Amino acid sequence: MITAEEIIKPENLVYTKPKLMNDTHMHYCPGCSHGVVHKLVAEVVEEMGMEEKTIGVSPVGCAVFAYNYIDIDWVEAAHGRAPAVATAVKRLSPDKMVFTYQGDGDLAAIGTAETIHACNRGENIVIIFINNAIYGMTGGQMAPTTLEGMKTSTCPFGRDVKLNGYPLKISNLIAQLDGACYVTRQSVQTSPAIKKAKKALRQAFENSMAGKGTSLVEFVSTCSSGWKMTPVQSNKWMEENMFPFYPLGDLKNE
């Protein structure tokens, strides 16, 4: 029988963990999109050779501890304020590659003003937006992006638009802003989707260093815990319910 040692040889290597991802045990739930997006960020930064120049701004939300997993310098922002924090970091250190990493509550509820104005000023930053239609960290409450009829702990009978308003397509709003150069909606539930998403991320990061303005990459994501589903069910539910309302693809690419 062939042993593990015989298999683990450089010539047999088809995939490695990005060097920037450290061995800290991840706190994300099984089936959560956060982990995959983290890996993509690490890969892109590494492939661009920007490890020493990249500054991440982590949010308040499940990704608050992003700084524990990717081996770059980080600043952890107050809830919703990441784009303001990133604005200053980038303006004061223009040679740095600066990105925010935010959930839907962080970016599209409490931080709406900071998000819109950073994009409108055309800050040369990347905004990574995890849209899982729920507040993951606080235990599954309604988010601005929660779908109509979708049940959460604060709309237990399903989101009623008369009571709670409509799910917010904030990326479409941002695509209208002159300061935003690239707005795209991606997902990471299959290998082809991951490949595409990585390309989009790379373009966003390149835009920021080329001084083209703000790039926003939305990831339509799963929250298996918040949705109370298995990882497989979550992916299926996302494809059937989230994608029709939040269709994938570029909303703006200039």
Added chain:
Amino acid sequence: MSEEIRLMKGNEAIAHAAVRYGVDGYFGYPITPQSEILETLTELRPWETTGMVVLQAESEVAAINMVYGGAGAGKKVMTSSSSPGVSLKQEGISYIAGAELPCLIVNVMRGGPGLGTIQPSQADYFQTTKGGGHGDYRLIALAPSSVQEMVDFVGLGLDLAFKYNNPAIILADGVIGQMMEKVVLPKQQIRRTEEEIRKECPWAITGKTADRKRNVITSLELDPERMEQNNIRFQAKYRTIEENEVRYEELYCEDAEYIAVAFGSSARICLKAVEIAREQGIKLGLLRPITLWPFPTKIIKEYAEKVKGFLSVELNAGQMVEDIRLSVNGRTAVEHYGRMGGIVFSPEEIVEALKEKLIKE
């Protein structure tokens, strides 16, 4: 730019001082009575000379979070506002204190509560010295009483902020912000280079190089035992600041039987009150706290053994008087005299209040 003597408003002085002390970034949002700070900076266009970033933010919330980001990068950064705007900044200030970052905040106070009035007030003393935002933290609080001190305290505030990795605040009011006086502007300081920042602020997010671990700026620590340790460290730092950084001015205190305690614009009016009182044979002195935190407790305690009473003279309902009472601890009489809501007292009113509340003859 070399040292220069100019006539200008307190608010303009803050702007000139920011450029000359080598500030890297200013982030603000307009509000009366301090809008001249941002206006003057945009007129000076320091981004073309020193490279200083000046940005009008979308709100005070954004502005203070920009300060948080800039401070995290080890830069000399500041913001300014007036009372309602400073209320909005409290979340960010608490995060900055919790992450132990240096920065400078300026509050040119106006009358409140709420939207209140644009006239001068000192009603934000509690907010400034007792926290303002959530959590057990302290701001190094400097109270200028002249346009020259508006200049000097930009430099002093930043020095102290970087010495202790702690936010510092200049607590001025509409009088000091709006009045014109002769000032000496310092000569231009050169902004620190990236190399110097890496050396001076090894904790800053300057980009993770191979020779060090990643730097993380955060106030988060979910483990309560470690969070308590963080708090113990903060408190130890605050005790050191209390030990080393108390500043005050004493005028006519040597032979005083009564002492007026007043800061900022109130102290200027009190000085005139001291003259009037002395003409009437009342031995009144003036003690002017320059640092509101750390508070000049020790010197007040010393005078408490000698004088017949203290009069805390403030443009509010009685805030600093509580700190005086704590310092005096019952050794002698302590009274408060104040006007509120944007009304400024006259020196004569202060003397009358002294007679009525303390001398009682």
